Amino acid sequence: MKLDINNIYNGFKLIEERELKEINAKGYVFEHEKNGARLIKILNDDDNKVFSIGFRTPPTDSTGLPHILEHSVLCGSRKFDTKEPFVELLKGSLNTFLNAMTFPDKTIYPVASRNEKDFFNLMDVYLDAVLYPNIYKYPEIFMQEGWYYNLESKNEELTYNGVVYNEMKGAYSSPDSLLYRNVPKTLFPNTAYRESSGGDPEVIPELTYENFIAFHKKYYHPSNSYILLYGNGDLTKELQFINDNYLKDFDRINVDSAIKTEKPFSAIKEHEFVYGISEDDSLENKTYLNLNFVVGEAKDSELYLAFEILTHLLLKTPAAPIKKALLDKGIGKAISGEFNCSIKQPIFTIIAKNCNLEQKEEFKEVVFSTFRDLVEKGINKELIEASINKTEFELREGDFEGYPKGLVYYIRMMDSWLYEGDPFSNLQYNKLFDKIKEALKTNYFEQLIEKYILNNSHSSLVVLKPEKGANEKKAAQLKEKLNSIKASLSEKELEEIIEKGKKLKERQSTPDSPEKLAVIPLLSLSDIDKKAEVLPLEVKEEDRVKILYHQLATNKIGYLNLYFNTKAVPQSLIHYIRLLSDVLGKISTSSYNYGTLSNQINIHTGGINYNPMSYSISGKQGEFNPYFIVNAKALMSNLKKAGELIAEIIKNSNFDDDKRLFQLIKEIKARIEGRLIDNGHRIALRKVLSYSSSKGAYDEELLGLSYYNFLSKLEMEFEEKKEEVISNLKNTVQCIFNKNNIIVSFSCDKEEYMNIKEVLPIILSSLGSDKVSYKQYNFNLGHKNEGLLTQGNVQYVAKGGNYLDDGYKYSGGLNILESILGFDYLWNNVRVKGGAYGVFANFRRDGGAYIVSYRDPNIKETLKVYDGVENYLNQFEADEREMSKYIIGTIRKLDHPLTNSMKGEVSASYYLSNITQDDLQKEREEVLSVEVNTIKAFAPLARDLMKQNYICVLGNEGKLKENTDVFNELKKVIE
Known part of the structure; x- marks a missing residue:
């Protein structure tokens, strides 16, 4: 198909066409005539098609508004008026990727599928979600995904709950996360990057429903959008679908989402922050020392790639000079760093972990003196060649495990596109590598160090130090704050909070009607390949x-x-x-x-x-x-x-x-x-x-x-x-x-x-040749049931055992049981109602089985849900459509696309595990033939598994000590 520049195709004007040799593709840049939506199609022969729509969403505070909105728009929309179409798609789509992501300045909604019908279904649900979400109709969505006052009766203590609130409590339990959260704050005091787009748990409860809605109205408009189509899909058909079903209904508006540029500092700025450790922990070797440098602009593609290579060279290998210099001086036990180029003004970061506060000046001196030596004496050319080759190999290989290629390209494109740069510049790396390879004969990298590090005053020195009892102090302050809030509320206001909570729980507990669920697009079982994939061996x-x-x-x-x-x-x-x-x-x-x-x-x-x-x-x-x-x-x-x-x-x-x-x-x-x-x-x-x-x-x-x-x-x-x-x-x-x-x-x-x-x-020739004698291992098994104590603010609750021990056998139907539990019973009770960020079940071929939650505010309540699986399965009912959905979603997991390296590894693992192609085909046939009674028949397995009563919880020290009767032993995780 030949396209002409400036012609209009289904509402989109073609602005540019470009050969992208490095990724064997052709790139087309479009702009929607009516509303200015930006759209790029990367056309190649990849059948793993990707669609993503993103919006520039700079935060104005640290309430986590962009993050909460990212969760919330996927909780029902105009056309798909169910509580969570996102989950329905996870249950019953052949997607190869389905998620949403909040960055410091943008929010993206990517999906991928190898099946064309499924791909269009996914686009339909996601476009409707971001442009017409149900957040305007149901304030309970904001409460559930963001935060709310949790109070079931006037006699109880007032607490906070909410999925993002608990997620970020968990995220900020880690000193590493705390450090990375504070770095942009030190470098960009006058731009959006000073705020936490993910949300600071101490600030999240300041977010109002009104501001939440206003943010969506302002930023979630096609005039502020960046759309990707990737793969071998029919471009005309894709453009027509997006225009006719969505974009034609929007006019062009001016969305002020531009991100300010921070002016360079006149001198390095120093900051101190604290994180909590236990009262009986030692303060020794627990300080983080960190240097940061603002490096140009992200849309400078040569600098972008050069600093990716330089970061590897300086910090990522055993030969890395900054890493080696610090470790040799005994400053820190682990040296790390990164080049964060997914913001307008990228940051080069150096981190020394497990230091002492008094090493701060020496840390700074060693780093800067090492950089001066590198500039004066030159960087080892072999080290430069190694880092260039490593980076180039990874880009050319294109095996991005976990992410489809189209999504990786989209993120790299957005690192320039979002800031009015050339969207393809980070994908066209041949000429960039040619230029950077001159460093093997010149002082290319030495000049970069001199300009962007040694002579760069737009930098910060951050100290993150331990403080005994800081978390307990914060917890006490929060409790006091909530008690004070409760005391200030009138009887009527308390009743309103209780009533809002009831309304939320009623919404959470009320199943979507069959009529509403029927609107969610679903493939047919006839779209499923009945044969298990044969991996070459x-x-x-x-x-x-x-x-x-x-x-x-x-x-x-x-x-x-x-x-x-x-x-x-x-x-x-x-x-x-x-x-x-x-x-x-x-x-x-x-x-x-x-x-x-x-x-x-x-x-x-x-x-x-x-x-x-x-x-x-x-x-x-x-x-x-x-x-x-x-x-x-x-x-x-x-x-x-x-x-x-x-x-x-x-x-x-x-x-x-x-x-x-x-x-x-x-x-x-x-x-x-x-x-x-x-x-x-x-x-x-x-x-x-x-x-x-x-x-x-x-x-x-x-x-x-x-x-x-x-x-x-x-x-x-x-x-x-x-x-x-x-x-x-x-x-x-x-x-x-x-x-x-x-x-x-x-x-x-x-x-x-x-x-x-x-x-x-x-x-x-390097191996021994003696006779090999294999040993017998005898492990001390039994109910250890440990509570693992941390200074984190959330829990990870696991319970399981081995179902083979009770005489049950593995069958393909257990894969569907995982899906049903993970996306229905456990999701609704542990995540939606309980406020945990995640929960999933796993039943392995060797009999090993468990249920585990992620960033969970609860312990006993979650274990009670696990114990209820038997009852849930005894009462399980699903119509033919619902069962088809679970079968399709399970086949999706079995058929997840594998990279070349993964295909060899998976095939070898089957061989080493004595799993034949007949076993894989049998498993697939068992999945395809699952019925309601198959699932009900797993109730005794679930009952006996939970009765084995193997439990482990890792989480907040205070919370675990309040629940000591659950455990045989309490142990500190970090001594």
Whole structure:
């Protein structure tokens, strides 16, 4: 189809057409004639089509208005007048992505699907949601998603509740989140970025319904919109649908959403903030030190890409000079940072975690002196080449796990488009790389450092320090504030609050009518492929090694995975398997120091990574095989070099460098510690699974809180036990890396397979050849039922067990049970009514099963909901349409698109788990044949599972201590 510039197509005027060679696409820029809506179509052969509409939404305060609105518009609209069309789509769409996101200055609503009919359905629901939401009809939506006074009777204490309120209480429980929230405040005191678009829990209750509505009226208009269409869809049909059903009804208006530019500071500004720790915690090594620099404008595409590379170079590798300088000086245990380019004036950030307050000046001096040295002496050219190659490999590979490509491109486009820049500039990176690669012969990056860091006074130094009892103090102040508010209310006002709460609960408890639900567009079961996808797998043998070959069009990239069975490792050394995966490639070898090694990996490969993993063996209850996986990817021309680097790392890593080893242990522990609260649901569910199965116990030791505790002990005792630690790592290496203990997985084009014959002997030459003796593991299972104490403000509540122990069997119908519970019973009772941010159920093939909540204000109330699953299933009813919806939504999960690297990994995991194509087909047929009675029949399974009574909750120390009868033991998470 040929389009002409300035012609109008279904209400849209074509402004520009451009070849986008880097992503094998053509870009079209349109403007809606009537209302000025901006629309870009990226046309290529990708069948995973993406639609997104975004609005520029600069906040004027920290009430979280943009965030609350993002949640709320998806709670029903003019055409789709149900309580939550978003959830109905999650239940019954083939979408490959469905979400909404609040940024500091914009809100976007992306959807994706490979099915054309489904794609148009998703566009219809989302456009109606953002342009005609039910927030004008039902104030209860604002209460539910934002905040409200929670009071069921006049005798109760007044409290706050609301999904976003609880979400942000959880988010700001983490010092890392608190730091990132405060950084823009220090740099942009006069622009929208000083505010929290997500919402500060202390400020959220200041938001009024009137301001909430006014914000939507102002910003959610096509004249303020940025629309993306991506993929192989019919452009004419898409434009016609958007225009005829929505945009033709809006006239052009002037929306003042422009974001001010902050004037540069005359000097660096210093700020201090606090976060809470327990009264009996030590203040030592708990301060965060942070430097920030405002770097040009986001629409400067060369600077944008150059600083992405520079950030990697300075902070992201073992050879990174800023990271190395700080760690060598003992300033912090973990050094991190980022280049935040999704705002008008991007920020380059350096963070040192686990410092002490008195190190502030030294931190600043080390950073600036290191930058001066880099400018004066020059940056190592090999390090520059490594960081350029790493960034370029990732952009060209285009495997963005979790996000469809179209969404990743949209976000990169918006980083310029939103600020009146060229929308395609961040996608057309060939010329940018050509220019940046001049840095291999010039002082390109040194000049950037000089201009944007050393001579840049638009910067801030932020200290985030611990304060004992700060959270308890805030909680007491909040309680006092709410008591004061309640005392100031008249009897009539109290009754009004109670009545509003009743009205909200009535709305939450009243099911949508079948007539309203029928309006939500739904695919037919005939749209579903009855056959399970066959992932490529051919079992071969080379050099007496089993090769799992996956024939895929990988664009000259080879994906090489080495699976080493770790059952030769004694049970006492299991933690060392994970430690080994965390230090390999980051310590020196016989041929390279660790900095040079990192550069060699990034120059010649797309990455070499190490991961411990365990696989249940299908058909053998309670049995599992643990593996140590080496993942490598490289262009075929570099595959041999990748093999040489793997062999060098396996055979010649220097564990005797105790100084480097100790530095890494501190860094790994600090990094995990920073994520503990945000990953509370994973910690809790792993604990629950560890109480009831050997695989669960093994996984918990490697991936759960046990590993963090192991690192904490290692750090504390390292000086007296370092020889033992080094010896244990060496023994673990001997147990794992053996040519009698390896399976290889290789993904590539058919004509490239021969490369494995060249690289395999190199790897095998680094391995031992002794006879492998596998060990028997015996774990202490049972009802540990731990309460894990944190200074967080919310809970993560898990309960589960193993249904095979009660004589039940796995069936595909359990996938639908997950969907029904997750999007109906649990969603309505734990999220909608309880105020938790999320909740989900999982039933695994090996019998492991759990329900877990995320950022939950409750404990016992949530456990009571879990225990009610049996009763819910006994009474479960659904018409044919509703069951079809659940089946389609479950098939969506089974058919989620996989990248090339993922296809090889998933196929190999099936093989290692003894899951055949017949098993996958049987599972699919069981999903497709589920009926109401199938779901009802799971009631006894749910009853017996909950009766096993394996419970773990991670959450607020005070809250858990109020509920001690739930637990056998209370433990502090962070010592």
